[in-house]
Amino acid sequence: MRIGVGPHRLWPGQESELDGVLETARTAERLGFDHLVAGSHVLAGDLGVTPDPLVLLSAIAGATDRIRVVTSVLILPLYNPVVLAHQAATLDRVSGGRFTLGVGTGWDAAEFAAVGASLRGRGKRMDEQLAVMRELWEDRAEGMRLGVRPRTPGGPEVWIGGESDAALSRALRYGDGWHGSGVDAAALTAVRERLATLGQEAGRDPDTLALTSGAFLVPPGFSPAVDMPWRPLGGEEATADSVNDELGRLAEAGLASCSLWLPVTTEALPDALAWVAAEVLPVFSGG
Secondary structure (H helix, E strand, O other): EEEOOOOOOOOOOOOOHOHHHHHHHHHHHHOOOOOOEEEOOOOEOEEEOOOOOHHHHHHHHOOOOOOOEEEOEEEHHOOOOHHHHHHHHHHHHHHHHHHEEEOOOOOOHHHHHHHHHOOHHHHHHHHHHHHHHHHHOOOOOOOOOOOOOOOOOOOOOEEEOOOHHHHHHHHHHHHHEEEEEOOOHHHHHHHHHHHEEEEEEEHHHHHHHHEEEEEEEEOOOOOOOOOOOOOOOOOOOHHHHHHHHHHHHHHHOOOEEEEEOOOOOOOOOHHHHHHHHOOHHHHHHOO
């Protein structure tokens, strides 16, 4: 299983907490993490401040050599698909093919209103956007060629979030991976069963779709800095054994990649990263 991590604490409350993200990214690379994830909100709100994911990950790609960079997730219906296809192709090229585009439909009506996009019909619009982007990355768009071709043949890897049947079908049609949030082994098994049924309708072997998920983790000895909307990995009183046991069950259920968000204070983040590197990566990433 590939293990990634956020380059800043979960939901930073102010911009100054983002000032060390490049050093954190270099630390995560040195410790052996597979990838770094960046969320996507254009407005500050209950989830604190959020940097633009493509700008942040571009800076991180330039400050690192090996570690992959992933949007988890970018709210696709807020974007023009031609512009985003160009941005994603550019980041994939300048990062040496290290970029994964994780996308979702979004839910915050205020964000949609702020950019002049409709919240209604966003799922159908997302399907159309993904089709356009694939055509552009593969040089199949009639009368149009992106300013920069991606380094990865066919375009960067795409993870598609959401647990509805429409979202799972979307992942089968357009994705390299399905991207969940806070799933346990039982929930992941249920997703696999639904994908098996939907795969027949989509004409795709669901086993060719990677299963990925985000998770919260509060390592032992650390205190959460924010309230979490779902149970953290390993439980409220996590231990190395409880975390690794849960990850092991997720791996057995088919999870290929887990992206960790650490809801600890900014000052505690380096030590929390070190704990994960010492206690988790050797078990699941060969770190």
